[in-house]
Amino acid sequence: MPEFEWQFTLVLLTNGIMIGLMYALIALGFVLIYKATDAINFAQGEFVMFAGFLAAVAAEIAGMPFWLSSLLAIGGMVALGFGLERVVLRPLIGRPVIAVVMATIGLAAVLRGTAVMAFGAGTRAIVMPVSDEPFELGPVMLPPVQLVGAGVSLVFLALFTWFFLKSRIGIAMRAVADSQQVAMAMGINVRRYFALAWAMAGIVSALGGVVWGTMLGVDNQLALVGLKVFPVVILGGLDSIMGAVIGGLIVGVVENFAAGYLDPYVGGGTKDFAPYVLMILVLMIRPEGMFGRRRIERV
């Protein structure tokens, strides 16, 4: 057992928080869709990857500045969200859970194949116009990219919390999620809000793609970030934005601690393993997560 070093712990903790906030950003896309349409998006990682490709290719080939390529990625993902909702998800409304799960898994395969076929298998870079100098805070070094990513996450998480609590559209969306029939009877255009939810998830995924793409580089491995979404949303609760933040933070910190303290003993890889063990525990004890709504079933 190495001697307890508070500096090492502090570094792990801050890194975990930064990464966790960025996980929360991706999880937000998942939560938005679940909250509004009751659908589970197993293609969230592929959405992020696709957005990353759009931004990277726009910057590299067309020579667009960073902000313009990001905007283009957002626009592209909104269009993709609308399109997919119309073609794939809408016909599946009212069908069993496994149908939607499998459809998004199929979607993931299509997106991964299309992205690599259209944009090539090589790793592309997104260059954010910030300095490479890490920001020093005592013993902790923070790359500016991570700071920007965490900042973007916080802003959007706050924005969507407000959106669902206060705005007219947000309230309508919650009504649709609660009961599609009642919402329809109250004169809410359910289909329009479904499309809107997918488009909003597209925006969030685009931001996630740009941020994560800057950090890791863009290739088909970027989609693996999506696998981290599940522990985050299960921990926090599938339909809670607050839960996405807290869940993201917990997963980020836990995986950094696991990597820092357990890896030397078991030979690596605990980073991808620990969040899932935690998730299984949560599923056993409190399946609806910390902030999720408990569902009551009737025959």
Next chain:
Amino acid sequence: MFHRESGVFKTSYAAEMALYPLPIAKWAVAAFAGLFIVIAPLTLGEYYISILNLILIACVGALGLNILVGYTGQISIGHGAFMSVGAYTAANLVTHLHAPFWITIPAGGIMAALIGAVVGIPSLRIKGIYLAIATLAAQLIIEWTINHVPAISGGVQASIQVPRPSLFGMQLRTQAQLYLFLMFFVVLAIVGTANLIRSRIGRAFIAIRDQDIAAEIIGINIFRYKLWAFAISSFYAGVTGVLYTYYLGIANYEQFQLTVSIDYLAMVIIGGLGSILGSIFGAVFVTLLPILTRWFLEDYGWLFFSQGDLLNAIPNLRLILFGGLIIFFLVVEPEGLNRLWRNIRNYFRVWPFSY
């Protein structure tokens, strides 16, 4: 399966539940058995039989997954991992104890069934999306464990050499011999599934799928039956893993990753949920899809791609086709190939009259 009846004339429950609804069904099955057991291995070349072997292995796994997904209505994205449990159990038995196949195959199945039942425990409290995510976690955790525990994986490469099984002191060397060996287990799996579904357990599975709370109210112990479903389904998966290991001659966790779980789910969906014939259709379809894609692109790919792009295009086009077909079947024909087959059959039932 391949017969035409002119109406429903059943007057007893025994007739309703019979394996062969009409005498001609027996002859049809016998003819098919003759075609596939005698004629196919004698006439086809090694390469084509090796493809048939892949299909046979997939049939066992797809039947098992269909028991869980199609008949009991529980999702599992962890079947690839259950297969790896079977594969490594068998590989370790072979390397350490020189166990013959009639020990390794049931042992692999039972080990996978135990692990599967443990994974199924949360299914009492959670369902649908939560169960999907829990089994996904099981897939990743089992994969990681096998990869990181040398006692299971046999070292750094995490792969163990396994010799082909021997029968009556003779090792199975050619693909045709292996084909007959695998065929035995496929027939066993088909008959086993057909009989399971006709039994009390199978009826309970179907009741749970249709409405689990209602099933509990009429006196079905859903916890026990859900665990049974997971255990039986994982048993099939474990056997599939062992068979695949014998086919490849090596147990390697990379052969049983998340994509394999998804492949098998796709077989069940494309073939038809809750149908034995559908599982077989699905296994044939999903196994052949990448092979046919490759053949097609190798012959005609130059029409669309340059030589350099072609190597890149084959796996990606396969992914796009695969995902696209899953979506297509879910949206357009939710009951899968089995339904298409039934439609064709119903059309010919009264042919040439239109009603």
